[in-house]
Amino acid sequence: MIVQLNEIETAVNQFLDQAFSPDLSLIEWRQRLVAAGWAAPSWPEDCFGRGFTAEQTAVVDRVFKTRRIVGAAQVGPRRLAAETLLVHGSVDQKNRYLPSILTGEHSWCQLFSEPGSGSDLAGAATKAERSGDQWIVNGQKVWNTSAHHADFGILVARTDWDLPKHQGLSYFLIDMRQPGVEVRPLKQMNGHASFNEVFLTDAVVRQDDLVGGEGHGWAVATTTLSIERQGFARGRNPRATHSAPAQGRVYDEEAKELEIDNEPYTWYPQREGRPDLVFERARETGAISDAAVRQEMAKLVCLSEAAKISARFVAAHRKLGNGEVLPAGSIGKLGASVIARQAAQVHTMISGTDAMLSGSGSPMDGVIAETLISVPAISIAGGTDEIQRNIIAERVLGMPKEQRQDTGPFRDIPRNIS
């Protein structure tokens, strides 16, 4: 097995020299990548990967980046699906779904939230009933990014109404291209419609698309959520890290793929408050000469720099194999909210009355306006600030939980009927 960093570099280069051509179709190329184990080298050897450490994987990434080679498909909820399957999927499920995730042939969406279960995800009331070797699913999901073009979904549904809420859930892989699945776009306050509502009416799921066994849905969903939270905490938008300005069929096809996959996320930088634009804007407008603005700018810089440093420390700890010594995900996510809010206020102070304007001719051609009306999302999406604070207090600080009022059979628990 290749393990030394320099050996890895040599091996990747050799493979690319032999296998890569910009004239391949995107799928052809990625199929070669998958077959050779270079599509996701950090994945286990029996799962299309090579079991590489973060350090080893970084060597591979660097070679790809330097040589401008197109890598595996990454963007969107497909990453959540893939990483969850790596942990909880059966061998059959991994074999059936992971390759087409890596090649980008199939896109995915996440079907967790419901109108009646937002913060309380385990309160999902979408019903899945066994019928032979199938499950029949009825209910409504919401906040489903990319559902309008997804081939598959990761779905949490209730399979037992007599068990306590966390125990009655199961986790499914659902084919989105079927008559029982209706997807409607959901317009947000910033005018975008990145999310969808998904109506499930006698939708069908195969028995072998149940993940982790009947009634174990919450444990599987927790893995997905934790992966999602880490993405937030690292400030990582699910965007490709390298766009491909080079020439050739594979690059053209990747560019098209990215355009579709990234479409729901165009405003995501704005929901983070665009602290990166603050200094430049303050100088341009002259607001930098206002001492009160400077104070608020500095508070923002403190928060955003410290969040970055803190994330680096966590990564460095992890690299050293020191484990999660510092509390990570939820603090990072909560920090992102505080930063976004402060950034929006600083942008408001900097723009003055121009902060009223949006669209063309407004500050930074609408980017500032979009920021001001997008930041409210950051403290809600992926688990509200309130939920993050609960997690930090209970799991990191070990503070006692509140007495629950939602124990006992799920059917008896008070809930909003949607």
Added chain:
Amino acid sequence: MIVQLNEIETAVNQFLDQAFSPDLSLIEWRQRLVAAGWAAPSWPEDCFGRGFTAEQTAVVDRVFKTRRIVGAAQVGPRRLAAETLLVHGSVDQKNRYLPSILTGEHSWCQLFSEPGSGSDLAGAATKAERSGDQWIVNGQKVWNTSAHHADFGILVARTDWDLPKHQGLSYFLIDMRQPGVEVRPLKQMNGHASFNEVFLTDAVVRQDDLVGGEGHGWAVATTTLSIERQGFARGRNPRATHSAPAQGRVYDEEAKELEIDNEPYTWYPQREGRPDLVFERARETGAISDAAVRQEMAKLVCLSEAAKISARFVAAHRKLGNGEVLPAGSIGKLGASVIARQAAQVHTMISGTDAMLSGSGSPMDGVIAETLISVPAISIAGGTDEIQRNIIAERVLGMPKEQRQDTGPFRDIPRNIS
């Protein structure tokens, strides 16, 4: 009955012309006041008063103030005791205790908090057991202002351990001058010892000093607490409103009384953050030229001015008989905390490194230092900020209460054993 404002003024003046002499002893003079119904004209006619409205009472107060006449004793917990007795006391209790409260012959203290029941006042575990026509009291109280020189105390004690916590409490008037009562001063972080701990060991209470009936202690205590909170909200320190610079025995004796009564409260203005000193200090030190300081000063002024205006509105509403249209007590008390905290931060910014110093030669001869280390009290004493927010949310906004975990017999409720 005299009711017209000008008639009242005439009547008071007539009485004072006849009855007042600066050569009287303080007690003698106040006994005349009580006898004539001018000691507490807002009290009911059958309780040493005249049933005057706030407006009518103000006329009396104005005459007293203008002529520099010594009024009834006011300062300290005796006011809490008196106003509670007015509501819940028996005729016998009113007759026995109210006159000596007004004359100042007897001073009082409040025996509510315990080491194990602070925010949770209804969790009091001091035990009162019936024995013939007496009650025998055992337990420990804390935060008892003026207990070291009090003649009587208002006491909340548990008389039934098998009832739910609020129902097992009774409210007593206890003679502090007895062997079973031991008072120890309690030093605070600001160096003062305004409070005491009171140890009750087989202390004796007469059956006819039970207020409101056995098991009704919580209702009576709630009255006392609400009176206390209103005092906080109005920013009213229990200080005499007029000191008496005039000559004569009655003035000398009142000055002595005030010195003793006010002693625990000398730092109370400091715990409110001394916003009144901010502008002057900022000019003296030159900190007023710092734009960041000016912003924080202005935020403070906003809060403290708005709190004053808000209190005036409440008073004006009350005067019009519009009732409590605006939420008052708890908002005022919470506001006092926010103001004090902001004031302390502004004083810190203004003083710079001199904020490290205390005592003589330090800013304003120690007043600033005492402020910085006294403000933490304002958000705790008289009900913490957290308790006030609960009250506002539940009683004013009508938000649903949390499920209680302290129902059932008191003896089964988890508590810290002190």
Added chain:
Amino acid sequence: MQETFTEDQLQFREVVRKFLHDKSPMSAVRQLQETESGYDAEVWRSLGQDLGLPGTHLPEAYGGLGYGPIELGIILEEMGRTLYGGPFLSSAVLAGYATSLFAEEASRQVLIPDISSGILRVALVLDSLSCPELVGKTLTVDAADRLTGRAEIVIDALSADELHVIADSPNGLGLYRVSPSAEEVTLYARESIDLTRKLSSVLFDHAPVERLGQVDAGGLQRFWDLACVALSHEMIGGAGALLESTVEYTKIRVQFGRPIGSFQALKHRCADLLMALEFAKAATYQAAFSLAVDDNPGFVASMAKAMASDCFMETARAAIQLRGGLGFTWEDDTHLFFKRAKCDEVLLGLPHVHRERMIQQMEGNDRAA
């Protein structure tokens, strides 16, 4: 100075509230925000000709109702509660105050009756909505009475019958009247964050003007203070309505088997918001009472603007947060208030600018004393 609202004022509030409740429900606001003018002509007619609201604060001698900033504040607080989108702030408040403060007798006699009845809708054109010190720095009238310059943000100009402009001139700052249809005037719509209040830019290229009167610095400051206090009422109205609806939502929304309003963190946040609202209301009402008798107006006006702005924004942020994902949808009404809050926050000067002014006023009072 008044200490609280009079019985008449309380009744007046009820009349206005009922009118807006009936005539400007949220469904209408949502529909009108998609139109160019942003308002319903029939509602405006009724509000003006039946109730005379646009003239509330304008002198009786010229056809106004002769009340003051208190009664005007009552109207704006109620309009803020329902996000009423008609040209009240632009024509009645801004142009109305400007006319009554700056126009000469003859012009007042002509203009105020029609502004008061709402028959005439005037957009006041200022080249700065940030602070009075910058007004007249870019709009200038030359010796031939021709106006040139650009105003970046003007409220309701596209639907206005005429434009009143504060501009500099060889004779100092003046109030001018311009026809929006003159060919030397170019108007174009600007996209606003807040779709319920229509913005446009206006360009003048030697446009012919009629001088209505002189604008002195003190008068301009007085105008600004009056406008700030009116706007503060709109903001506390919005914040109040939003806090109420948010608290109601927390009572009915169930998560984890209990209404979310029973969670202590949400309770405490709402309690803090109520305190902020009570304080902002206190400051705003006090400002109206003070302005009515001209007592320390600059200080109280700035205090009201700073507090009402912060309160409205803070409430709007919480209102979305406490609704979770729902609060971020277009379908829910909360974002309409959020956007109004954001625009009101910057209109007529940001909170920190007004805080700085408060301290200047305190220094001034202190020197005067």
Added chain:
Amino acid sequence: MQETFTEDQLQFREVVRKFLHDKSPMSAVRQLQETESGYDAEVWRSLGQDLGLPGTHLPEAYGGLGYGPIELGIILEEMGRTLYGGPFLSSAVLAGYATSLFAEEASRQVLIPDISSGILRVALVLDSLSCPELVGKTLTVDAADRLTGRAEIVIDALSADELHVIADSPNGLGLYRVSPSAEEVTLYARESIDLTRKLSSVLFDHAPVERLGQVDAGGLQRFWDLACVALSHEMIGGAGALLESTVEYTKIRVQFGRPIGSFQALKHRCADLLMALEFAKAATYQAAFSLAVDDNPGFVASMAKAMASDCFMETARAAIQLRGGLGFTWEDDTHLFFKRAKCDEVLLGLPHVHRERMIQQMEGNDRAA
């Protein structure tokens, strides 16, 4: 630049923590705060002569341990956790850095070994503890090498063996050595809010001095940055210890039949404090890593000082509040941390001053780029 602590550094922290745990328990801190010197000579001896801690950051060539701001930071963070009150900040950090930065070769050879071993306790006298720009404005040495002026606040001067003074002179700013027992020197104790750190004022009236070296503006700024980062470590140590003890208290304190730590408002407050602490720690550690390699030191030092100050004060306020009345008693230890937090907040410049400097540094970097 280092990305995280090395194995050696982690072990070093354990050594220091154990030493302080054994030698400087809270009972000793409480006892020593009532004394004039404020420290235990035997503990100081052991800390200096057995462990060499005062020389951690001083050059090996002169008898220091030759480590840098990172290891010094580790010591101070641990001292902050236990409120260690000896002359470490004054003699080792302030005077130690000043000597190694400003003293000439010969003086360094004489002084650093003794400062490193703790045998020599030096109080550094500065006429401003607010910002470097004000240092040397009131203390001046004349042409006859006589020092005159007053330093309002000096740490540990009463127990120091000698005073080192930064003062202006005909040859520019210099570092001088003065005997505290000289008759031209008057020392008197000042009452401090924080009794664990002893303050005094020092007056010089033509006191004879020995010039140790030149102080240039850049060097003084470097000194200030190093001192700020050291102090920031003390603050995050205090905040960390306080947050831990506060969280523990909420787990055992029962009110309303449940541990108060189960109340959501308290949980959320502690969660916010933890975030603030993690961020302040990140900024402080990063500052030490940066200063060790001289990367953007002014920016990171000011960021660390601003964040650590705010974090410590905020934690201290919450630590009292969450303990209720108990937290306000003298008997409870929380107030000792609160008072340290208040003094550290203003020492070497308030947060807002450092925030202003951060922006200045960003402007500087931007111009340079």
